Amino acid sequence: MAEFSTPTTEQQFAENFAQLKPVMNRTEALYESSRCLFCFDAPCIKACPSGIDIPQFIRQINSGNDTGAARTIYEANYFGNACGKVCPTEVLCEGACVYNLQEVKPIEIGRLQSYATTKVIKSGEKLFGPGADNGKKVAVIGAGPAGISAACELRSLGYGVDVFEAKAQPSGLTVYGVAPYKITNEETLAEMAYLQAQFGYNVHFNSAISSREELAKLEDKYDAIFLGIGLGRTNELGLPGEDKINCTGAVEFISELRQHHHAVAVGRKVIVLGGGNTAMDAASESSRLGAENVILAYRRAKDEMGAYEFEYDLAKGVGVKGLFNVAPVEITGNGYVAGVKFIRTETKDGKVREIAGSEFVEDCDMVIKATGQAKQTEFLSLIPGLKLDSKGRIMANAHTGQTGNPKYFASGDAWNGGAEVVNAAAEAKLTARGIHAYLSK
Amino acid sequence: MPDLSINFAGIKSPNPFWLASAPPTNSGYQIMKAFDAGWGGAVWKTLGVPVVNVSSRYGGVNYRDKRLVGFNNIELISDRPLADNLREIEEVKKRFPNHAVIASLMVQTRQEWHDIVRQSQDAGADGFELNFGCPHGMCERGMGSAVGQEPKVLQMIVEWVMEVATKPVIVKLTPNISDITEPAMAARRGGADAISLINTIQSIVGVDLDQFAPYPIVDGKGSNGGYCGPAVKPIALNMVKNCAQHPDIKLPISGIGGIENWRDAVEHILLGASSVQVCTAAMHFGFGIIREMTSGLEQYMVEKGFNTIYDMVGKALPNVLHWEDLNMKYKVTANIHKDKCIGCQLCYTACEDGAHQAIKLNADTRVPEIIEENCVGCNLCSLVCPVEDCITMDRTDDDTQHLTWKERTEAGTAPTEFNDEKAGGRHHWVPEPSAALGKERHKTLPGKARLYSGETVLPTEA
Structure with missing residues (x-):
């Protein structure tokens, strides 16, 4: 029996994908903010990649200055609302809360953050605006957390900013990749609209930049180019049968899910390959879409999974079963997926070794590969002077984001290899400052 | 009953x-x-x-x-x-x-x-x-x-x-x-x-x-x-x-x-x-x-x-006595019980800004340390500490002496002049005023400033 029945209406979808961190009301925010100790040199600030002054904004909420709280948050992080919901707060700010050391529940920092920012977004009250026009222009490639954050910061410094986005909506993985129970599309897009209304950058949707000619045009027209391109499609596994119908990549599956909700079909028995956070998301989502059985297959042991513990707990909580120390060797079936042939593995001296003769087939009618995203190395090779490291990540100055080609700057997943929204938002702010320093010389 | x-x-x-x-x-x-x-x-x-x-x-x-x-x-x-x-x-x-x-x-x-x-x-x-x-x-x-x-x-x-x-x-x-x-x-x-x-x-x-x-x-x-x-x-x-x-x-x-x-x-x-x-x-x-x-x-x-x-x-x-009848030889000193401390450092900032600069921070730990010679036994740290019994005020005098303000006044050992040698704070160490400037500024900057100044360390890979 499935944990969830297959949602057929928007309302059923919303119930199956109920928000994990619903927005607080004023009473909740008052009670929760009252618990904050206002630590000196607070560990939560240090644990936040964007360095939000958390005790300050909580104190502002507590004293009834919600607008001031939102300003404190946005000053450090333009994705303040999204981060309150999608950040892995359990391992960041809330994980650092000193209450944990007394077995007291940590402050719900993420929800307080969303509370204050939601309020200001709904009111439309402008907290920031563009700086005085300095006559210079920057092109931003990618309207994800990195690109939009850079655009905001650059506008505040007086630059003209054009953002080029391949897809139809802004915020990148926030609207195309995060699990739907973490944030809704409406919430994500409302924050994007709120930022654009304040900073006034231009976004060109459905405008992929993919050729040398297009790049050359940008190089001509703009004083600097910011690369917030993120990562690409799900990595190919190179397995026989990978092209069968109903064998899909997690990134592609989640993107569909975010855009089409209950219209997305899921198998009755789904096998998710991978042990990272995206695998946990895809597994949870399959279950919430009504799959009867969801198996999470990982080639190493349970405690070697890259996913955060709370993410695995979340998947287990909706009926996902773990299958560990198994490596896929073939996707079986005749046209459609019918199963995955695995071989058992063991880990010795940190290395995974397959156990000969241990092959078996696990039946299923859908396979979701959550085995990492490919780097966009082909596109990046079109930029002269730009260097990639051995993992295909853009190499750039750690403080300024400047790449081997001085006109190009980078932040976000394409630079850090794949991290959280908050990392991209924080990096992009710094990189925008790097661009400013470079163009102010 | x-x-x-x-x-x-x-x-x-x-x-x-x-x-x-x-x-x-x-x-x-x-x-x-x-x-x-x-x-x-x-x-x-x-x-x-x-x-x-x-x-x-x-x-x-x-x-x-x-x-x-x-x-x-x-x-x-x-x-x-x-x-x-x-x-x-x-x-x-x-x-x-x-x-x-x-x-x-x-x-x-x-x-x-x-x-x-x-x-x-x-x-x-x-x-x-x-x-x-x-x-x-x-x-x-x-x-x-x-x-x-x-x-x-x-x-x-x-x-x-x-x-x-x-x-x-x-x-x-x-x-x-x-x-x-x-x-x-x-x-x-x-x-x-x-x-x-x-x-x-x-x-x-x-x-x-x-x-x-x-x-x-x-x-x-x-x-x-x-x-x-x-x-x-x-x-x-x-x-x-x-x-x-x-x-x-x-x-x-x-x-x-x-x-x-x-x-x-x-x-x-x-x-x-x-x-x-x-x-x-x-x-x-x-x-x-x-x-x-x-x-x-x-x-x-x-x-x-x-x-x-x-x-x-x-x-x-x-x-319940008059202040002048309290024993001035009684002495308590703050004691932070490390095993209970959660590292909020409220005691530190309270003592530093609101009392007698008798608590210090050490590298690599959030647990503050009492500077015993500076501690006047005011209780402030123990009052702000959010953890039960984490900071105790422990008696440090030997309970053999008793001297009140009234007795000091009568014996002529109480300070009477503006710059009296007998003043209580006369030989008590206080930092130079200018030592306050910029002290731990990096720990009290707003988040944005911390990010720009590099106080916030960006992880390079998740």
């Missing part, structure tokens, strides 16, 4: 917990309900010539998410006809003959005082409480605290009452006065049998930031009210102590002010009260709080071996 009953200046009550004269004692209905719930006595909402009240009467002081740590009201005495109140007093006494029903009174002329005392007596009241305390509304008409602030007038009215009273008379004192013992002495001179204190403190509990008017707001305006609730307990305790310690007052004291649980009640009793009165807590939580109060009091008495309330009345008084 200990005996909780009291005989307060001749008024008998099954326990020392009375409802104070206030909205909870407005009617026989409420008082019967309270007695049913376990209250020992009730001081009826003040009788007099009935008033007309305004709408919007109470205001509150909240601390963070805690409601009503302070409370005020601009409600006046009873607005019900005297006959209704008297009839209900009679009914209550019939149903609860062993509970204390005390009539609170406030009128103006000698004749009115005589009339209302006689009528209350006839209705069966066990005693009287003269309301010389109300600091709002009634005082503008020459009653309430206007009387309590004029010892001569107070004494005269008490004398009028004593002319006809056959039941014990309690005088309720206002705290809106410099020296509470003066009206207390006037009550004694007038012949009163007991005193009760404190009445409410003149107050404005808050100002509406949009309407620019004080709470509670009546049609855009407000007036000062009378302040009560948990926040006034420290003021009440001090005044109860002052009256209890005064060598000439020698009257039973009914303690009022900020009593919400058994601990508050015991504190009042230890400082000399032999009955206690409660209002705000009952208005906030209802009469049901009495169960916790009696059970807590009983448990405390069992643990301490007190058989009656009188075994503990005033038990803390011998230990």
